[in-house]
Amino acid sequence: MKVLYLLYAAPTAWALINPILPGWNSDPSIIRVEDDYFIATSTFESWPGHPIYHSKDLIDWKLAGYASNKPSQFSMLGTPPNAGVWAPTLRYHNGTYYLATTTRYVDTAELRLFLRSFYVTTDDIFSNIWSDPIYFDSLGYDPDLFWDDNGDVYSTWAGINHAKEKIHGIWQNRIDITTGTSSTEAQLIFNGTLELNATSRPEGPHVYFINEMYYLVIAEGSTGLTHRATIQRGPSPSGPWENNPANPILYNGVDPSQTVQCTGHVDLVESLDGEWWGTALATRVQNGNVSHQQLGRESYLFPVHWEDGWPIINNGKPLVENDPDVLLDDKPLQLFSTNFTEGSLDATFHFLRTPIKKFHEITEDGLFIHANSYALGDRDNPAAVFRRQSSYSETFEVQVDFQDPHNRLQEAGISAFYDDYLHNEVGVTGASDGSGDRLNSTTYPVKLRITARPDHYTLSYAEAPDSAYVDVGTFDAAVLSVPPPGSFYFKGTEFAAYNTGTGRPSLLPATFKYWMQTPEALEPTNATLSS
Known part of the structure; x- marks a missing residue:
């Protein structure tokens, strides 16, 4: 489909712009x-599920597709927030691509249960x-796949013991790669570098064979500000492991003043050309307020060099945004805009x-969304189309034609959405008083806007294409x-963008024009159009 990318010139020369995958793109595997x-x-x-991004130069990343893209692979009917498909490992062996992952079906504190790990394959990514x-x-x-030189295939994962203390650890066995069936008993191969308790949580394992030595990289310290990456080495894929005296190899939390935090899940x-690189997840804390990191866990890239058989990440420095000492990235930043002129949605x-x-369907008038009975917040599949917020200062705008809603249950609009519990909307409805952040409009089409800032969001509308926006609500990020x-x-x-009957079927369509x-915070120059 034809997508407009209006290009903006950055005010200064840019270095490598981290995060390389802005907006929530957690647990990167490269x-x-x-x-x-x-x-x-x-x-x-x-x-x-599981987007696959492609690059030729480690700077310019484009979405190539999704590894989990057909209902026969797994079901997410009624899947709770933050469950679904978890941290993947992407690997390539003898002409085949493998993506190993975990799907979680329910929301419970008992992590030992309700998990199923699997892998999918393709010969053409x-x-x-x-x-x-x-x-x-x-x-x-967090399953990992590793092929040893003798043909053995190892599956390594984060597991939990069966005792009441629910202690995490790194487990491993060998498998038949054609069936996934275990060929050896599972064994606990590592308990991490921290004090062993329910919060140290060693997870995200990756096994490598580098310079005649086996290495085990893991994440530990839970998923918040104490998140970190550590590395061990040993004589076999199962250890025994020698601890890196410089561990953790990545841990921005040692300096709470750093804007980039929660660093871990290294690959x-x-x-x-023989150089080494790594990826990791991290969050960007806004104005020193840990409650303002609404973009979630993003993907970062950094150089790696080796000293005395151990990797040094990012030249021993904390991860930062826009590192001038890494790779030159002089491309302008981009505005995303589409008027839905082709027969399918952008990927x-x-x-x-x-x-x-x-x-939904694409018509000559735009994106046509048929309502269903489910609203945002229902644990189901609402009639809604989503796209990641990628900048802390960003404006999202649509024009919607939603004519003559008959009652307050019929509603179409836009949302700033995290999950079923955390979201805010501005929309058009049939409510007689037009109160709150819903608009009772008699003018069509209507423009709707969400203005995001590092510490707050503002919801707005304009009842005619050339009318000024009216703010209807602001909420803390x-x-x-x-x-x-x-x-x-x-x-x-x-x-x-959504259309709902709020518990009832609705025949009223919503058409989003663009x-x-x-x-924000960019001065527009001459716009360039590409497709």
């Missing part, structure tokens, strides 16, 4: 195949055609949970950053 680099990330209850799942026998999450790759759009039936008690915070904020996301 590989190189000849001169192509690929990264896969987590998607939780979003559909399709650009085809967007992946196999149905091949399931592991293991009970755990390593060797470039075609960067996605849905909430597995679509039960198609509720912490609403989209702080999970309810007992819940997780694994994702980040998205923008959405979708525009504009990074």
